[in-house]
Amino acid sequence: MSVGVRLALATTMLSVAGIASAQAQAPEPQDEAKRTTNLGTVSVLGSRTSPRSETTSAVPIDIIEGADFHAQPSVDVLDKLRTLIPSFNVSTVPIDDAATLVRPANLRGLPPDSTLVLVNGKRRHRAAVITFLGHGLSDGSQGPDISVFPSLALEQVEVLRDGAAAQYGSDAIAGVINFQLKRLDTGGTVEAFGGQFYDGDGFTQQYSAQLGLPLTANGFATLTAEWRAADPTSRSVQRDDAAATAAAGYPGVLNPVQVWGLPETDHDLKFVANMGMTTEVADFYLFGNYAKREVIGAFYYRDPTSRAGVYTNDEGATLLIGSLDGAACPTIALRDAAGNLIPYATVGAQVAALPANCFTFLSGIPGGFTPSFGGEMEDRAVTAGAKGMWADSWSWDFSLSYGRNNVDFFLLNTVNASLGPDQPAGLRFNPGGNVQTERNVNFDVGHDIETGFTDGPIRLAMGAEWREEEFEIKAGDPASFGIGPLTEQGFSIGSNGFPGFNPRIAGTFNRDNWALYVDAEARLTPQFLLAAAVRHEDYSDFGGTTNWKLTGRYDFTEEFALRGALSTGFRAPTPGQSNVSQVTSSFIDGELRDTATLPSTNPVAVFYGGEPLTPEESKNVSLGLVWSSEGWQATLDAYRIEVTDRIARSTDFTLTDADRAALIAAGISEAATLSRVGFFVNDFDTTTSGVDLVTSFTGDHFGGATTYSLAANWNRTEVDSFTPGIISEARVKKLEDSLPSTKGYFSVSHQREVFNANLRVNYYGSFYEDHLDSDVILAEDGGLPIYGDSAVTVDAEIGWKFSSGLYFNVGAQNIFDEVPEENQWGGVAGARYPVHAPYGFNGGFYYARVGYTF
Numbered sequence: 001m002s003v004g005v006r007l008a009l010a011t012t013m014l015s016v017a018g019i020a021s022a023q024a025q026a027p028e029p030q031d032e033a034k035r036t037t038n039l040g041t042v043s044v045l046g047s048r049t050s051p052r053s054e055t056t057s058a059v060p061i062d063i064i065e066g067a068d069f070h071a072q073p074s075v076d077v078l079d080k081l082r083t084l085i086p087s088f089n090v091s092t093v094p095i096d097d098a099a100t101l102v103r104p105a106n107l108r109g110l111p112p113d114s115t116l117v118l119v120n121g122k123r124r125h126r127a128a129v130i131t132f133l134g135h136g137l138s139d140g141s142q143g144p145d146i147s148v149f150p151s152l153a154l155e156q157v158e159v160l161r162d163g164a165a166a167q168y169g170s171d172a173i174a175g176v177i178n179f180q181l182k183r184l185d186t187g188g189t190v191e192a193f194g195g196q197f198y199d200g201d202g203f204t205q206q207y208s209a210q211l212g213l214p215l216t217a218n219g220f221a222t223l224t225a226e227w228r229a230a231d232p233t234s235r236s237v238q239r240d241d242a243a244a245t246a247a248a249g250y251p252g253v254l255n256p257v258q259v260w261g262l263p264e265t266d267h268d269l270k271f272v273a274n275m276g277m278t279t280e281v282a283d284f285y286l287f288g289n290y291a292k293r294e295v296i297g298a299f300y301y302r303d304p305t306s307r308a309g310v311y312t313n314d315e316g317a318t319l320l321i322g323s324l325d326g327a328a329c330p331t332i333a334l335r336d337a338a339g340n341l342i343p344y345a346t347v348g349a350q351v352a353a354l355p356a357n358c359f360t361f362l363s364g365i366p367g368g369f370t371p372s373f374g375g376e377m378e379d380r381a382v383t384a385g386a387k388g389m390w391a392d393s394w395s396w397d398f399s400l401s402y403g404r405n406n407v408d409f410f411l412l413n414t415v416n417a418s419l420g421p422d423q424p425a426g427l428r429f430n431p432g433g434n435v436q437t438e439r440n441v442n443f444d445v446g447h448d449i450e451t452g453f454t455d456g457p458i459r460l461a462m463g464a465e466w467r468e469e470e471f472e473i474k475a476g477d478p479a480s481f482g483i484g485p486l487t488e489q490g491f492s493i494g495s496n497g498f499p500g501f502n503p504r505i506a507g508t509f510n511r512d513n514w515a516l517y518v519d520a521e522a523r524l525t526p527q528f529l530l531a532a533a534v535r536h537e538d539y540s541d542f543g544g545t546t547n548w549k550l551t552g553r554y555d556f557t558e559e560f561a562l563r564g565a566l567s568t569g570f571r572a573p574t575p576g577q578s579n580v581s582q583v584t585s586s587f588i589d590g591e592l593r594d595t596a597t598l599p600s601t602n603p604v605a606v607f608y609g610g611e612p613l614t615p616e617e618s619k620n621v622s623l624g625l626v627w628s629s630e631g632w633q634a635t636l637d638a639y640r641i642e643v644t645d646r647i648a649r650s651t652d653f654t655l656t657d658a659d660r661a662a663l664i665a666a667g668i669s670e671a672a673t674l675s676r677v678g679f680f681v682n683d684f685d686t687t688t689s690g691v692d693l694v695t696s697f698t699g700d701h702f703g704g705a706t707t708y709s710l711a712a713n714w715n716r717t718e719v720d721s722f723t724p725g726i727i728s729e730a731r732v733k734k735l736e737d738s739l740p741s742t743k744g745y746f747s748v749s750h751q752r753e754v755f756n757a758n759l760r761v762n763y764y765g766s767f768y769e770d771h772l773d774s775d776v777i778l779a780e781d782g783g784l785p786i787y788g789d790s791a792v793t794v795d796a797e798i799g800w801k802f803s804s805g806l807y808f809n810v811g812a813q814n815i816f817d818e819v820p821e822e823n824q825w826g827g828v829a830g831a832r833y834p835v836h837a838p839y840g841f842n843g844g845f846y847y848a849r850v851g852y853t854f
Contacts (some may be wrong), residue, residue, distance in 0.1 A: 026503070045160040045178050058553035058563040059162040060624060060637045066182065070151040071758075071846050073813040074293075075193065075206050075228060077147050078105050081177075082710045083762070084794075085159055086713035087692060087741045091135075091836045094260045100130040100297040101375045101407060102145045104138035107174040108161065108641065109688045109715045109739055111648075112143025114571055116164070117171040119149075119179045120274070120287055122383045122442070123168070125403025128434035128471070130576050132597060132649065135773060136734020140649035140680055142436075142574045145405060146177070148291035148379045150226035151273040152189060152208045155180045159201050161692060163641065165569030165621030166533045166549035169465070169515055173569045173618045173643060181274040181287055184212025185220035187854055195847025198817050201844060202233040202262055208851075219277030228268040231420065232296075233261035233842050238824055241303045249688060250304060252367025259828040262842060263297030263374075279634025288382035293471035296374035300829060301498045304368040305341055306336050309492030310361055310417045311368075319347070322359045322420055322486040329358035359486070371414035375433075377468065385442075394447050400441040407757040408433035408474070409850045411498055417491040418484030424477075424820045431500030432476035438574065441466045454653045455523040462518045470510040471576040477647050494583065505581040513539040513572075521551075529553040537570075541578070544569050544612055547706055559629040563637075567620045573613035577680050590756035595652050595676040605666045606678035608653045609726060614682050618643045634695040641689075642720075645682035651700075651728040651775070684722035686735065690715035693744075704752025712744030712763075730783065733768065740765035740790070740838050754802055758811075760795040762839070769834045771825050786834045793818045793839055805853040810846075817844035 015762075019467045045061050045305040064084055072080040073579075090105040107115045112131070117124040127145040131138045157179055164172040194802045196203040206228040210280035213221040222608040236256040274287040306316040312334060313320050319332040332350045336342055343846025344366065351363050379538030389788040411429045444463035451458055458769075483493045494500060514537070521531030531551040538544040549567035556562070600610040624637035654676050655663075711775035719732045750757045769786040770776075776783030797811030820837040833841035 054499040058691040062159040066154040104607040110174040111141040114173040117144040125438035128436040153224035166547040170572040184222040191851030198844040204230040226270040230265040232264040239830040248341040258301040259298040260831040268293035283388040291379040299371040332475040418487040429480040429495035431480040435472040437470040475506035509579040561626040569618040571616040685720040738770035809849040812846040
């Protein structure tokens, strides 16, 4: 099929944990003409039984061939999926704390941790990053990081767009994404990629290499490496407050003082190994990855005339001045009686005349400062296993998996105000980090039962799984969380913007669970396929849950079929969500404020209604039509997903003086240093409805093979119930309207001899943005609402692939440089465009790719 999307119309019961690995790993005899096992239109998603052709599935599965996936102009796997799968959304994340490192992505309008990710059919561990600022939909999510895979390593990408928790367990409410790795025993590829945005920034370079090696006469070892670096972009305007500060003569105010754009990515290294070997005893497989990168992004500007806890504590009326020896210090006004800024010439002269015992940050940083936030991410995983047959009738697969994602945060160009003049060298802080570690053990068996009343055998599969999850909070350096000598004089504690994790909240939190499953499928008649699955899981922290799935498909003719599925599902709260403690800075009621996120069982959280977290529960219904005939393929699938007790971060609670006194009196001393708090809750229910349309036609046009593809998604989420005061009306608005309700594309792919060309027209419906997460809907109440219009973007590419193995491609993404309408609130924080437009805000990107396959 085309660039894109091969529709595997395969059975809904495609459960991958065992068979997917079997299909992906089993070595096969290979000759020089075909060194790579081509899965083509075969999907391993959906059934514990044998893999299915795409024309026999009972639920929608998009299959993207590895070559098509790799050829997309984006270098990030997330952006490639956004382009190819209409129901998959991911936005640019310019200033969102740790979400800058692992961008949240959404399938079918649900949060990132509602989509299960597999590699060769085995569960992928989640990232250590919790998305605290997720713009409503992704707030508090902890999903996997799928950007760690070099696209050159992928044989195909399969996206099961249907609830599958009864087959795979937790996290599969929205669906499943499976990355199948290539299997080469000889040859390889080297490639270089370069591109930048029309505005002349964001230059990206990427170098990839792949090598296939024999592993004895009956095995393979495929090694793929990739290195990437990307310069930052800026789509900013000067902030109004910074402009006023500069106009008052304050020195050192940059223009723009705050940058909105893609963060800088450096030393982005990815390595993947995939190995397998067949023996007389069993087939053995081993695969894994290692990735490491550094990402640096901007934070909000700290204005020297208004930033509380650093420059002032009375809304900018007077300068915050600390006494280093206890002696009194004079008062310096920043504004006159009318509220206008006093020129720096006057203020600066008074600062210069301060006694030596009096300290103010205005003397050393008179233009304010903009912290830079970054992280060093390291990801590693390995899976080993064996599979075979017992008595030629029972298949078995046993595997062990280990995954670890480690993120160490750092801040540059900021201060711990309470330390006064004793700041760390280079104004660099290391506030600590998070580590997510997972271990899995799987054992799966399958058996065909011959009967006299079905058209073929009943395909039975059973299995067991044990998994351990561990979330670690690593303490930061003392300066990042230290309570300095100026604390009692009103100077804020901790590294400004992202206070470090102190030893009191640092620690390791874990849980384990075991699961048993059974599923079966059979053709009751030559036209009617029926499948069922049931799975029970038991967790050490909240108990057990049982879920089921029923799937059917009826083929009216060889060309036309009806398919559908009913299922229940669940998503367990992660150890990170249950135990994390963190302080972030965000715009609240028009001001930049520090807010703490506490465990829901923390006494302060309990005071405001916090309770132990429980699993989300879901009901999924889907119904679809399938048509395939003489080069045409078309599917139309409708779905409805009801989720109850959804897990997300609560609204923020302000500690009043009375609240603080009551908490301290109850022995909760930490309340003395808190001003606003939030926590994770199970507090709202939603219904997500939608329709997916995918069609394609392949014919001999324009002197070569030409494929036309059309794919579209309509999706709508409604919040059915929530508790006012725990979940805000603004949060509900973001959940329902932040993503475009309609998204799709039409593409034409042409191949003629050595020449190929691709053209894609993308459509994005209108969207809503609560700019800066103001948490208020109406502008007159202090909100910053943006109602973005629909948009059309166009991508184009031409290329040549020669018999020698050399290939060359040039193209452009968003060739007509489409950007959103300028942000009417741009002066508030300097963002020129809406920062979460579904198609980005950086504009056109042109690129070239050259490679050699041998």
